[in-house]
Amino acid sequence: MRGSRSKALHDRALVNCQYSMATFSTGERKRRPHGDRKSSEMTLHLKQTFEAAILTQLYPRSQIDIYVQILQADGGNYCACVNAATLATIDAGIPMRDYVCASSAGFIEDTPLADLNYVEEAAGGPQVALALLPKSDQIALLEMNSRLHEDHLEQVIEAASKACKDVYAVLDQVVRDHVHEVTTLLGE
Amino acid sequence: MASVVLSEAEKVYIVHGIQEDLRVDGRGCEDYRCIEVETDVVSNTSGSARVKLGHTDILVGVKAEMGTPKLENPNEGYLEFFVDCSANATPEFEGRGGEELATEIVNTLYRIFSNESTIDVKSLCINPREHCWVLYVDVLLLECGGNLFDAISIAVKAALFNTRIPKVRVLEDEEGSKEIELSDDPFDCIRLNVDNVPCIITLSKIGCRHVVDATLQEEACSLASLLLSVTSRGTLTCMKKLGNGSLDPESIFEMMEVR
Numbered sequence: 001m002r003g004s005r006s007k008a009l010h011d012r013a014l015v016n017c018q019y020s021m022a023t024f025s026t027g028e029r030k031r032r033p034h035g036d037r038k039s040s041e042m043t044l045h046l047k048q049t050f051e052a053a054i055l056t057q058l059y060p061r062s063q064i065d066i067y068v069q070i071l072q073a074d075g076g077n078y079c080a081c082v083n084a085a086t087l088a089t090i091d092a093g094i095p096m097r098d099y100v101c102a103s104s105a106g107f108i109e110d111t112p113l114a115d116l117n118y119v120e121e122a123a124g125g126p127q128v129a130l131a132l133l134p135k136s137d138q139i140a141l142l143e144m145n146s147r148l149h150e151d152h153l154e155q156v157i158e159a160a161s162k163a164c165k166d167v168y169a170v171l172d173q174v175v176r177d178h179v180h181e182v183t184t185l186l187g188e
Numbered sequence: 189m190a191s192v193v194l195s196e197a198e199k200v201y202i203v204h205g206i207q208e209d210l211r212v213d214g215r216g217c218e219d220y221r222c223i224e225v226e227t228d229v230v231s232n233t234s235g236s237a238r239v240k241l242g243h244t245d246i247l248v249g250v251k252a253e254m255g256t257p258k259l260e261n262p263n264e265g266y267l268e269f270f271v272d273c274s275a276n277a278t279p280e281f282e283g284r285g286g287e288e289l290a291t292e293i294v295n296t297l298y299r300i301f302s303n304e305s306t307i308d309v310k311s312l313c314i315n316p317r318e319h320c321w322v323l324y325v326d327v328l329l330l331e332c333g334g335n336l337f338d339a340i341s342i343a344v345k346a347a348l349f350n351t352r353i354p355k356v357r358v359l360e361d362e363e364g365s366k367e368i369e370l371s372d373d374p375f376d377c378i379r380l381n382v383d384n385v386p387c388i389i390t391l392s393k394i395g396c397r398h399v400v401d402a403t404l405q406e407e408a409c410s411l412a413s414l415l416l417s418v419t420s421r422g423t424l425t426c427m428k429k430l431g432n433g434s435l436d437p438e439s440i441f442e443m444m445e446v447r
Contacts, residue, residue: 018275018282018283020274020275022230022247022249022272022328023270023272023324023326023328024230024232024233024236024249024250024324025230025232026232027232029253034283035283035284065275065279065282067282069274069276069328069330071247072231072232074232
């Protein structure tokens, strides 16, 4: 038995995440791949997001491990992690309420921007990271830093939701194509 | 190291097969699995390579940064190695689980590259005693499928081959202080000569025969392994024994004949 027995929950599964960045992923070489504060914070965010989406009631006293490794970072790290982990969970056959799609958004020069890259994030403007369950429009995680006037908040969230829905379309298509291919191969 | 749990019957099956020169996947004792090497995979590094050897997947990134030369070698640049065992490879590597294996790999890499003829470190020097290039070689283990050291050495060699170090000019001021100017052209760079970089070959002793390129299951059955680092000219640069069992000297010489 691998996980910690003391952390096991009696009525649902425990979601255990680890967020790790390769040392060569950022422009400046990163000394510690995981264990620093930012990685721990991302780990907690991922855990929170997936506990909202995975049907943990079906697996009491068990543990689901989600390990994310960043190979190269160019902005939107958290969002790419969420999208990748969603596909991995589906590939593993773990039942979820809905896909979890994430996108970042910002507000520069009075325009809301979706999916910021590294240069735009480093510019210092407000950034919103949104993880959405697309069909029900429920928000799994919403995070914002820097300052943003509340009148603009709705526009920015709107931009992020739209980007999430676009990502959902892509993920859904990929999953359906894959299932179609596998069933055709098995069907023989 | 990552390992699988094998039943006694499976171990006996593997050992008997190897005694007949037939391994589980149909290879002979001296055959490698199919190796896939891809370079220039990570764009914001100076050089990178990805190697897939069966189920083993290694990603190496090299970053060149400016630093001060070490005191004992003021006219040379140097290499720094770092190994990260990703939790994706085995859940045992989560948190600090992979550190023991990582330290072992790093120490082996340092031993191999401590030889002067391996890499021309003098070409990495910019100003003696003041500036030099430091190459940070970062190894990322994505998946463990047996035979880690071989795959890592191939990946490191390929990544160093792919490394592009920008050309620098040293300008001297009137006061004598030196300024370093990087050339603007991204393609104006020096490449490293990796002809003398050795590759590691691991020979595992299973039963009374030895095999090259062991899978995880075969590693679980092996008594001990011998790690040899060999250059393209056939010179042996480093040798190391791993494992709990003991090897008698004749089998060591026999194994060396194989490579």
